[in-house]
Amino acid sequence: MTDDTTHHPPAGSAASRRQVLCAGLAVAGGLAAAGARAQEKIAPEMVQYQRTPKDGNKCATCVNFEPPDTCKIVAGKVIPEGWCIAYAPMETSNKG
């Protein structure tokens, strides 16, 4: 009696791996998508908005700031000296 059953492990699914990649991209795009919705801004408390600068960063140097006192993504009034976790520094155009 010979019983030499060989076990072949099922091949890894390339499709599921691709799904994982897509999910990662969706998460990365989530914040940007939230910012694109102009009429539905984020509540200041959701982004830990504060009325003082943080590590030298402030609304005045943020790409989302709209002078004199509004923000593209945060609801209500913001001040140039304020800051929140959605802070994104402006591109400085004076690169040598």
Ligand code: SF4
């Ligand atoms: S720091 Fe926050 S509240 Fe201020 S302009 Fe940037 S995104 Fe808006």
